[in-house]
Amino acid sequence: MSYRLPPLTGIKAFEAAGRHLSFKLAAEELSVTPGAISQQIKHLERALGFPLFHRLHRSLVLTGHGEALLPALSDAFERMSTAMDAVASSLPTKRLRLGVSPDLTDDPHRLVATLTKTGQAPDYLQVSSTDDVASLLSGALDAIMRPGPGPYPGMHSEVLNLHHAFAPRHRASLVVWPGLAKCREFLKARSLLSSL
Incomplete structure (x- = not known):
């Protein structure tokens, strides 16, 4: 057949x-x-x-x-x-380029690293400190985590409740292009960040 x-x-x-x-x-x-x-x-x-x-x-x-x-x-x-x-877990994957607002934490790398067993950002995640939605719109970032619920018209946005010492604010939006909302890197990052 x-x-x-x-x-x-x-x-x-x-x-x-x-x-x-x-x-x-x-x-x-x-x-x-x-x-x-x-x-x-x-x-x-x-x-x-x-x-x-x-x-x-x-x-x-x-x-x-x-x-x-x-x-x-x-x-x-x-x-x-x-x-x-x-x-075949060793297949190469693209990194999700995630911007984390400086208003949420002074050190996004440390924030993400504390959530992992190795103390380093996972290989599927490239983290930078930025609050610039224009970087998301231009394609320089794949996702951004910002304080508050939004709104973010035309984007996929999820509200996270943060409880971690490195993230003193209690609510943040994880914003991504709708086409990336189901990609495995975003789902893994969302799961990781949800544990804050």
Whole structure:
């Protein structure tokens, strides 16, 4: 038996672009150019015989077909990633670039390091001290932890209750692009930071 599938590079490009609703952010995630993402998706759309996105002036919107396809593909990639983690934990991963507001702690590296058994920031996390939402919007950061609940329109935001000595404030928002809200690095970081 063979699987009835269009080109896998196009499927991967579509899934990333669909999560982010951005060719640019999908390209950053997959380490290719936005033009490559666009071409892979166009090739996939030709193979399928229908469009997956409405390409607007400065944004993407999923078509009905795209909306129907994205959840199943995201679930399939998530299950493949979980299976790979179980048997090949040494596979390289990208680091989640996390900014931590100086208003939450004077030393974000020490804060994160105290939460781990090794006393060092985990390998899936790159921590910097910043409160600059513009760094998140420009793509210089993947996520940011700031005091208070927000609001952060267009972003995925979760309120954390902090109880750690290095984080004297009691509530913070962990803000991330919606397309990264289910990535394993973000989920691991959220779990780690939730234990503050």
